[in-house]
Amino acid sequence: MYQYDKYDQTLVDERVAQFRDQTRRFLAGELSEDEFRPLRLMNGLYLQRYAPMLRVSIPYGLLSSTQLRMLAHIARTYDKGSGHFSTRQNIQYNWPRLEDAPEILAELATVQMHAIQTSGNCIRNITSDQFAGIARDELEDPRPYCEIIRQWSTLHPEFSYLPRKFKIAVSGASHDRAAVQVHDIGLYLVRNEQGETGFRVLAGGGLGRTPYIGSQIRDFLEKQHLLSYLEAIVRIYNRYGRRDNKYKARIKILVHSLGAEKFRDKVEAEWAHIRDSSLLLEQKEIDRVRAFFTAPAYDPAAGMDTSFADQYKTSPAFTTWVNRNVKGHKAAGYRAVVVSLKAPANPPGDASHKQMDVIADLADRYSHSEVIVTHDQNLVLPHVKQADLYAVWQVLRENELATPNIGLLTDIICCPGLDYCSLAEAGSIPIAREINRRFDDLDYLHDIGDIKIKMSGCVNACGHHHVGHIGILGVDKKGREVYQLTLGGSAENDACIGDRLGPAIDKDDVVDAIGKILDVYVEYRQEAERFIDTYRRIGIEPFKERVYASKTAVQPKVASYAGH
Amino acid sequence: MRVKRRYNQRWPAMRVIKDNRLIDDRWQRIARMDDDHALPAGDVIVPFHYWQAHREALLTRGSNIGVCINGDIETEELAGDLDHFPLIALEFPAFTDGRCYSHARLLRDRYGYRGELRAVGDVLRDQLFFMRRCGIDSFELRNDKDIEDALRAFSEITVRYQAAADTAGPLYRNR
Structure with missing residues (x-):
């Protein structure tokens, strides 16, 4: 894996000292809350419902055992003993003290870690395929490019105050395991007709309040142009992205309002100016970074x-x-x-x-x-x-780490929800717990097979509910926690946004509704068909009828639905 | 004499950061300009729209002229006029509005502007490092802030991964 040299180490050390001073100035009243907010966010620190939350960066999800032990040490020393791994391959601590944050960052720096740009309106942690470097379906290891992008984007002088957060994912495999199409910029390593590898470039994907699948804006980008092209996209976004409304400030809104064609024209025009500048990525540098990601010495026996x-x-x-x-x-x-x-x-x-x-x-x-x-x-x-x-x-x-449920109903993606997050409107962990309680029969789980349940406690969609086969979105309705279900979403190669099933459902009825949805699947599936495939074949109606049957049964007009 | 009186009125002269040092400023920035009010004597910074409307008068008044733009104005709009301005002010209406970072880079890299680029508006210590890197070389700090303290901003971080106005090539070339 990548190893820091004196430059990387100096940067994180200096950053710790800088943040220590910023925190001191905030606590001394020299910085207002508004002035301090972006500074702490760009060092991973949120002020949350009950305590601050610190999000530590794990570039493209890769950790050494030494780094993981440091994460354990931080959980033990500064938190209540645990950490929460996020969909962006980072870790979050829910109970650190603001005063301790600089010390935590100093400890992280001793193992080549940091929390730089894990929040804030800047380029966030670069994410990738969890099986990068070992997958059989991989064209090329994406991690060297992730690291190159990480360095380019770290403390980028022009792009530290973007209209909104900015997420980049890179995949090098034929099966997309990195949700590339729902990122602000998505990069797929592909091969062209000449047999060279380069990038297919998507822009404008994103979840949140207004979900979009990214639009392809270039079918093949030579590797040497990686950074200049990214710089062109982000510059167009920095200049023209909306800043008047934070809910319309992501690049997806810009791409969608201009149209992908026009957006691409702007990017290409900008790129023409800078493509042959010092942003041109030298092969020597690609080779240097790639050397950090060579396969370990496998035992030939x-x-x-x-x-x-x-x-x-x-x-x-x-x-x-x-x-x-x-x-x-x-x-x-x-x-x-x-x-x-x-x-x-x-x-x-x-x-x-x-x-x-x-x-x-x-x-x-x-x-x-x-x-x-x-x-x-x-x-x-x-x-x-x-x-x-x-x-x-x-x-x-x-150690309770071998539940055989990967890819099954109980392998739920879930945000911290109302239990921790100050943005949340509804609980998500309690629903996950209830799903586990209800569907505790392993044979049943295995019979249902591959299915992705994704749940968010508010419209910001940290739990990626839009792209779950079953998506669950918790919202507050006049003081009640209710849940909107969506069906048929996907974050993989066939990425799409799920369809809304119908009116929001009371907290107590959510897991019943999921049971009914699964019943419909079991009744309709053909042979080894997965849930998502059955859904695509039969559409939403049978599911809708079943879930809302008992409720609508009391209304004479639709009484015929009862008993389905 | 009029020039001197002007300066006396705002004594002590406003200090700005230029090339990482504090200097007394000789410019007067006119934030809002009504057509029927005369400009003060001496070197002035006028809003870009005022420049567009009074270009000829400004060019013949015999003082240095600077213009002020914000994120709403495209750098392309003033690209042809750059030779007239020893100074361009970039206005940050809020320190979180990052558009002028791009403006600064475009003015330096694309249009080859070599005059003074000055940050004005909501200009605070913790953004100076980024501004400087983008090619902004003078700073009118928000007046409730300690300008001497702000000078520390330039030495906090010494590592620069990217090429920018202050660094010719990417860091990896040094490795």
Whole structure:
């Protein structure tokens, strides 16, 4: 993985000193709350419902075991003992003290970490494929480009006060696991007719109040032009993005109001001026950064192992876990292990300091000291020999990290909601807990199969509800927490925004409604059809009828729906 | 004599940061200008629209002329007039409005402007580093703030990943 040199280290050290002074000036009354706000946000610090929240950057989700131990230490020392991994592959602490924030950042800097630009109206953490570097369907490892973009965007002098936040994702695989199309800029590594790899560029995707799938604005961008093209897009956005209304300030609104064609023309015109400037990315630099991401020394004998096949046959619980939580790897005899942070009683995405330490130890022993945070709020041990899977499983199981539910109904993406977040209008963790309580039968979960439930506690959509197969959006309706359901969304290659099922549903009825939706699926599905495929085939009506049947039953006009 | 009197009226002269030092300012910035009021004598900074409307008169009055633009005005609009201005003021109506960062870079990089670029308006210490990097070289700090304290802004961060007005190439070339 990438290692800081003296420049990177100096920058984070200086940044800590700068923020320490800014915090001091705020506490001394020299900076007003309004003046301090963007400064603390650009260092990851929110002032929340009960306490500040600190969001620490995990560039493209990649952690060393040393870094994960530091995250555990921070959870133990400055928080109530846990951290929450987010859909942007970062970690959030919900209980630090404002006064401690500079010290936490100083501790992070000792392990080459920071919280720079994890919030604020600037370019945020660059996200990527959780299986980058190990996926079989990968054209090229996207992480060197993520790192190059990270450095270009860090303390970018022109783009630190954009109209609104700005998110970039890069994928190098044929299967999009990074929700690329719902980012402000999405980049897919692709190959052109000459056999060269470059980028397909999308802009204007985003969720929140007004969700949009990104529009393609360039089908092939040579790698050497990566930074100049990004600079052109962000400059157009900085100049013309709306600043009068924060709900219309994201680049998606600009792209949509101009139209993708016109937006692209503006970008291309700007790019023509700067494409051959010092922004031209030198091959030497690509090679230098790429050298940090070479594959670890895999054991060539790993594929000869036979113990795994025996264990797989003899232990049903292990078999179930392998089927769900263990993924393929490009190296023979190796697997990627998904560590589930979705145990039934666990707030989705949370890990305790003890669990983080356990995972760090497993990474050292079995996974070349690497851990990856996934967009779905789980962790990955990326390089585990198949012969070690049984041992890894046992340790994970003892620590409630082996729930065999990856990709299933209870592998919910979920924001912190009303329990922590000052923006939230409704709870999301309690709904997740109720879903777990109701659907606790593993056979049923496996029978339902692949399904993505995504839940947000307000329209800001941190839980990506728009792109869930089932999306759940909590809103406040005259003091009551109610939930709008959407069906048919996707954040993958076939990205689309879900359709609204109907009127919002009371908190107590949400999980019943999900049960009914699943009943309809089970009745209508053909053979091994996934939920999303059944939905696309039969449309929303059967689901709508079922969910609202009992309610509408009291109204004579639609009484015929009752009993469906 | 009139020039001197003007200065006496605003004594002590306003101080601005220029090239990372404090200097006494010789410019008078006219924030709003009615047509029927005469401009004060001496070097003046006028709103861009006033420049457009009174171009000939301004060019013959025998003083230095600066113009002030904000994010609503396209840099392209004044590109042809740059030779007339020893100073261009970039107005930040709120420090969170980042459009003039792009203006500064365009004026420096695209139009080759070599005069003084001055930040005015909601100009605060914690943004000076970014402004300086974009090519803004003088700063009229918001007047309730400690201007001496603001000088520290330029030395807090020494690492610059990107090429910008103050750095010819990207950092990686030094590695």
